[in-house]
Amino acid sequence: GEDVEQSLFLSVREGDSSVINCTYTDSSSTYLYWYKQEPGAGLQLLTYIFSNMDMKQDQRLTVLLNKKDKHLSLRIADTQTGDSAIYFCAERRGYNKLIFGAGTRLAVHP
Amino acid sequence: ETGVTQSPTHLIKTRGQQVTLRCSSQSGHNTVSWYQQALGQGPQFIFQYYREEENGRGNFPPRFSGLQFPNYSSELNVNALELDDSALYLCASSLGDRDEQYFGPGTRLTVT
Numbered sequence: 297g298e299d300v301e302q303s304l305f306l307s308v309r310e311g312d313s314s315v316i317n318c319t320y321t322d323s324s325s326t327y328l329y330w331y332k333q334e335p336g337a338g339l340q341l342l343t344y345i346f347s348n349m350d351m352k353q354d355q356r357l358t359v360l361l362n363k364k365d366k367h368l369s370l371r372i373a374d375t376q377t378g379d380s381a382i383y384f385c386a387e388r389r390g391y392n393k394l395i396f397g398a399g400t401r402l403a404v405h406p
Numbered sequence: 407e408t409g410v411t412q413s414p415t416h417l418i419k420t421r422g423q424q425v426t427l428r429c430s431s432q433s434g435h436n437t438v439s440w441y442q443q444a445l446g447q448g449p450q451f452i453f454q455y456y457r458e459e460e461n462g463r464g465n466f467p468p469r470f471s472g473l474q475f476p477n478y479s480s481e482l483n484v485n486a487l488e489l490d491d492s493a494l495y496l497c498a499s500s501l502g503d504r505d506e507q508y509f510g511p512g513t514r515l516t517v518t
Contacts, residue, residue, distance in 0.1 A: 300448070331509075338408075338496055339449070339509040384448050392439070392462050392503045396448030 302385055302397035308404055314372040316400045318385030321366060325387040328361065329394065330370045333382045342370070342383075372402075380404045408432060410499050410510035418516045419487050427482045427513045431499030437461070438480040439507055440472060443494040455480050456503040484515075492517045 299321040308314045320328065326347050331339040345352045345359045345368075352359045358371040372379055382399040389395045409432035419425050431438050437456045441449035451464035455474035469485040478499075484491055494514050498507035 327506075329506075338410075338412075338511040339498075340408075341506060341508060344506060386448075390462065392437075392454050392456075393451045393464065394439075394441075394449070394507060395451070398446070398448050 300385055300387060300395050300397035302383075302400045304398065305401050306403070308375050308402070310375060310377060310404055310406050312375055314370075314375045314379070314402055314404075316370045316372075316383050316385075316402065318368040318370075318397055319366055320368065320385070320387045320395075322387055322389055322395075323363070323366065325389060327388040328359075328368050329386040329388070330357075330359065331384045331386060331396075333384065333399070335381075339384065375402075375404050377404050377406075408499075408508040408510065410497065410508055412495075412497055412510040412513050414513060415511070416514045416516075418518065421487055421489060421517055423487050424483065424485045425487060425515060427484075427495050427497075427515070428479065429482070429497035429499075429510060430479045431497075432508055435499040435501050435508075436478050437500045437503045437505070438474055438478065439498045439500070440480070440482050441496045441498065442466075442491075443496055443512070444490075445493070449496055452482070454503065461503055487517045489517050491515065 329344040330342045356373045386394040439454040440452040443449040453463040494512045
């Protein structure tokens with residue numbers, strides 16, 4: 297994806313926390329999103345954060361936004377094998393277009 | 407499940423042919439966006455339809471075109487298929503043009 301950067305791979309042990317990082321470039325982006333994609337499937341919206349927020353928590357998910365550094369992270373607490381998937385960060389460019397990163401493949405092992 | 411459906415699930419076409427992909431939006435949603443996801447990459451925005459009008463377009467050539475119908479379902483048409491058009495095509499529906507986008511399962515297009 298153009299201008300949205302993510303590390304490609306993350307491996308964690310079951311029960312540990314996972315932290316997936318993302319950097320974006322457009323400081324005027326209003327919303328930032330995290331999507332999950334399982335093999336052969338479409339994208340599932342996990343959570344999103346408005347650009348005037350620093351943090352958002354939703355059950356096991358915590359999103360942190362550092363607008364000054366244009367850095368977004370997704371923390372998954374108590375990671376389970378069912379969390380194994382590709383995670384995409386996306387910024388809303390303009391008012392309707394989502395710009396995605398290339399995705400981070402999360403592998404959860406026993 | 408998002409309530410967004412796409413058809414067909416898989417499709418194989420030959421270079422130079424034309425293809426039509428279909429998307430039914432979630433009930434109550436009037437906006438459909440289309441994305442192309444090449445293997446190993448993130449989705450790329452093709453265009454969006456809002457209340458039957460094109461409402462923004464990404465960096466795709468004119469042989470990619472679309473329609474939205476009064477029931478807000480949508481079609482993506484691709485003419486003169488090229489090998490590089492092989493990808494997963496995703497549609498997403500949203501309540502309005504500025505709202506969260508919910509994706510369907512995608513159509514896998516293979517061009518040989």
